[in-house]
Amino acid sequence: MTFECSYYLEPVDTTDLPRRFLDAFAAILQHSSYPMILEAASRVTSRCGRCTSTCPVFQASGDPRDIPCHRSELLLRIYRRYFTFSGTLKARLGVGHELDEAAINTLAEEVYRCTACRRCKLECPMGIDHGLITHLARWVLAEVGIVPKALVVATREQLEGKTHNTSAIPEAAMRDTCEFLEEDCADEHGLAITFPIDQQGAEYVFFPAVSDYLLEPDTLTGNAAVMTATGGSWTIGSRYFDGINYGLFYSDRMLDRIVSMEAEEVRRLGAKKILIGECGHASRSAKFFIRTFNGPDAPQVVNFMEYTYQAWRDGKLELKADVITERVTYHDPCNIARTGWIIEQPREVLRHICTDFVDMTPKGRENYCCGGGGGTVSIDEIRPFRTKVGGAAKAEQIRRTGATLLVAPCANCKKQLAEVCEDHGLDHVKVVGFHDLVLLAMVAPEFMRLDSAEAEPAEASTEAVEECAVTSSARTS
Amino acid sequence: MDAWIDLARGPLLRISLTIMVLGLAYRLAVGLGHAITSWRRAGDPNVPVRDVVRATLGWMVPRRLLRSRPLYSLASLVFHLGVILLPLFLAGHLELVSRWVPGFWPVLPAAVADWITIVALAGLAVVLGGRLVVRQARSLTRVSDIAILILLLVLVGSGLLAAHPAWAPANARLLLLLHALAGNLVLVLMPLSKIAHCVLYPITQLLFQLGWHFPAETGRHVAIALGKEEEPV
Numbered sequence: 001m002t003f004e005c006s007y008y009l010e011p012v013d014t015t016d017l018p019r020r021f022l023d024a025f026a027a028i029l030q031h032s033s034y035p036m037i038l039e040a041a042s043r044v045t046s047r048c049g050r051c052t053s054t055c056p057v058f059q060a061s062g063d064p065r066d067i068p069c070h071r072s073e074l075l076l077r078i079y080r081r082y083f084t085f086s087g088t089l090k091a092r093l094g095v096g097h098e099l100d101e102a103a104i105n106t107l108a109e110e111v112y113r114c115t116a117c118r119r120c121k122l123e124c125p126m127g128i129d130h131g132l133i134t135h136l137a138r139w140v141l142a143e144v145g146i147v148p149k150a151l152v153v154a155t156r157e158q159l160e161g162k163t164h165n166t167s168a169i170p171e172a173a174m175r176d177t178c179e180f181l182e183e184d185c186a187d188e189h190g191l192a193i194t195f196p197i198d199q200q201g202a203e204y205v206f207f208p209a210v211s212d213y214l215l216e217p218d219t220l221t222g223n224a225a226v227m228t229a230t231g232g233s234w235t236i237g238s239r240y241f242d243g244i245n246y247g248l249f250y251s252d253r254m255l256d257r258i259v260s261m262e263a264e265e266v267r268r269l270g271a272k273k274i275l276i277g278e279c280g281h282a283s284r285s286a287k288f289f290i291r292t293f294n295g296p297d298a299p300q301v302v303n304f305m306e307y308t309y310q311a312w313r314d315g316k317l318e319l320k321a322d323v324i325t326e327r328v329t330y331h332d333p334c335n336i337a338r339t340g341w342i343i344e345q346p347r348e349v350l351r352h353i354c355t356d357f358v359d360m361t362p363k364g365r366e367n368y369c370c371g372g373g374g375g376t377v378s379i380d381e382i383r384p385f386r387t388k389v390g391g392a393a394k395a396e397q398i399r400r401t402g403a404t405l406l407v408a409p410c411a412n413c414k415k416q417l418a419e420v421c422e423d424h425g426l427d428h429v430k431v432v433g434f435h436d437l438v439l440l441a442m443v444a445p446e447f448m449r450l451d452s453a454e455a456e457p458a459e460a461s462t463e464a465v466e467e468c469a470v471t472s473s474a475r476t477s
Numbered sequence: 478m479d480a481w482i483d484l485a486r487g488p489l490l491r492i493s494l495t496i497m498v499l500g501l502a503y504r505l506a507v508g509l510g511h512a513i514t515s516w517r518r519a520g521d522p523n524v525p526v527r528d529v530v531r532a533t534l535g536w537m538v539p540r541r542l543l544r545s546r547p548l549y550s551l552a553s554l555v556f557h558l559g560v561i562l563l564p565l566f567l568a569g570h571l572e573l574v575s576r577w578v579p580g581f582w583p584v585l586p587a588a589v590a591d592w593i594t595i596v597a598l599a600g601l602a603v604v605l606g607g608r609l610v611v612r613q614a615r616s617l618t619r620v621s622d623i624a625i626l627i628l629l630l631v632l633v634g635s636g637l638l639a640a641h642p643a644w645a646p647a648n649a650r651l652l653l654l655l656h657a658l659a660g661n662l663v664l665v666l667m668p669l670s671k672i673a674h675c676v677l678y679p680i681t682q683l684l685f686q687l688g689w690h691f692p693a694e695t696g697r698h699v700a701i702a703l704g705k706e707e708e709p710v
Contacts, residue, residue: 023703024699024703027698027699027702028699030698030702031694031695031698031699032691032692032699033511033514033515033518033519033687033688033690033691033692034688035511036512036514036515036687037684037685037688039507039511040511040677040681043504043508043673043674043677044671044674044677044678044681046622046671047614047617047618047622048549048553048614048617049611049613049614049617050546050549052613052614053545053546054545058613064612064616064617067613067616069617070616070617073617121685123545125542126674126678126681127532127533127681127682127685128681129689132685132688143699143703152710155710159710160709251696252691252695252696252699253697253700254710256693256695256696288521288689289521289691291521291523292519292520292521292691292693293520293693295520295693296521339525339528340528
């Protein structure tokens with residue numbers, strides 16, 4: 001049979017695939033703690049279907065393949081058959097199934113229909129984390145060469161390519177972009193900002209989603225403006241400057257290697273902390289796994305919104321109230337909100353700088369995924385599924401708020417939400433970053449203001465917000 | 478008939494209870510053993526205990542449970558209450574194990590026990606119906622899920638009728654035998670089936686939280702095991 005999925009794959013070696021799959025599964029089980037969760041899930045799952053009431057993908061598709069319990073069962077079935085006593089006994093008695101290529105193909109298709117938002121865990125009385133089981137299934141598949149091409153090609157460039165980042169941006173281009181943004185900020189906002197590069201001994205090393213250098217100039221400018229205004233000690237590392245970590249989506253081996261590259265760059269620069277830009281999965285993969293792979297002395301991880309919020313609360317950053325007059329809403333990236341890590345901080349700031357801030361329902365820990373989580377946003381060939389199915393609940397949420405500005409503090413969510421808005425007739429909604437708006441509300445200290453163009457934030461807001469919209473539409477093209 | 482009933486309520490019950498206690502203790506020990514091993518191997522052993530406790534206790538609050546699929550959830554809640562309260566606090570059950578029951582142990586008044594039984598039966602019927610009728614639940618359901626629900630229906634239903642011969646469509650002694658046999662079967666199945674969640678529930682949130690706390694060396698060991706140390710991405 002031909003091995004086919006709705007996403008592009010690099011050529012899959014199907015020689016003896018079931019045996020190789022089981023070998024990979026066995027190796028992972030032997031050296032990890034995954035047997036614990038598979039055993040627990042096998043023992044307690046009641047397959048009640050309660051997760052159907054929370055999964056935005058299933059709610060939109062109505063396809064039984066998208067029920068989280070069903071997806072987990074695909075892997076659990078293989079686990080029980082090949083790695084438990086009862087499964088082996090049944091096989092000896094001739095009542096066990098045999099793993100074949102078709103079953104692996106089904107698994108490969110279905111685990112990438114999940115956005116790994118882990119909303120289903122909230123509704124499982126047994127606490128079964130289908131996101132974790134899907135995470136494991138993706139890793140086993142990856143070890144036999146089954147990974148969406150978009151993810152593996154980007155990771156290959158990041159770990160083994162010349163540029164060491166997922167967008168293949170050469171160091172010189174990154175430096176040029178920073179210089180351009182400094183000049184642009186001076187021209188547009190009358191503010192002197194700097195992007196320090198390779199500053200030894202800085203407190204923070206900055207790792208945005210590297211695609212921000214291509215697609216999110218306003219967010220990066222806002223980041224630099226906040227750091228300049230607050231006198232923050234930060235730097236970008238020239239050897240490694242990408243926060244993206246697709247390992248979180250398909251392989252713990254890659255997750256380990258990428259997180260460790262961040263830690264290594266911090267050590268090289270003699271810095272103390274990792275500062276992650278506006279990106280949910282980049283934040284989570286660093287925050288929750290850096291100690292796992294780099295020990296208790298690993299650098300502390302801070303999300304840029306945490307830094308900005310704290311600077312504002314401490315009085316180091318002045319933000320003008322009620323600068324943004326359009327209706328604004330906020331999208332919680334799953335990777336920073338599901339655990340309750342970052343929920344209220346950006347909202348407090350937005351309520352201060354916006355005259356008309358409205359929340360979506362549900363929000364925070366219970367937010368709906370943008371529909372592009374789990375790495376699926378990078379898979380362009382599944383866009384109709386991503387936006388029409390995965391993003392349907394989010395589109396409806398956005399529509400209900402009546403907002404025209406949608407703050408999405410995550411590179412992946414921004415791209416996905418711009419496409420969701422486009423595909424759901426929400427063309428009037430502009431997707432912007434959190435720091436795009438912070439920049440517009442910032443009362444710059446005297447030392448940042450350039451004589452040639454002193455702009456009052458309140459006067460600049462409408463035009464500047466319009467400019468954000470240009471970036472928003474550029475993401476989808 | 479009486480000899481069969483005595484057998485089911487005597488030696489068989491002792492065997493079933495032994496299997497249940499030892500089996501559930503084994504299940505719990507395995508779960509805790511996994512948790513301890515995983516925690517000791519974790520690269521980052523800092524588990525957000527408060528989140529785990531909050532999630533575990535959260536599901537014991539009916540309001541949380543009833544937030545989605547309210548009818549199914551309510552039915553599930555009352556049937557769970559029934560199958561917990563009736564074995565532990567019904568006078569007829571306590572008589573069977575009287576030598577191990579302390580004097581202060583509360584006993585359900587007969588009328589209350591009847592109502593709990595009837596409500597639990599209704600709950601079981603709704604849950605079974607939901608399994609069979611609701612499309613998404615049906616697509617997930619396995620034969621064992623249905624079999625356990627039917628077994629519980631037989632167990633609770635036969636118990637109610639055996640206690641009220643006037644309502645019974647068949648010989649009450651026969652129903653009592655059926656009840657005793659079904660009860661023994663449920664006890665034996667507890668550690669062998671998904672009913673094991675009765676002891677595993679308090680630790681499942683912890684286990685899945687620990688699941689994200691990977692051992693630091695897993696990736697390297699897997700690469701070695703699969704001969705991929707030098708293999709490009």
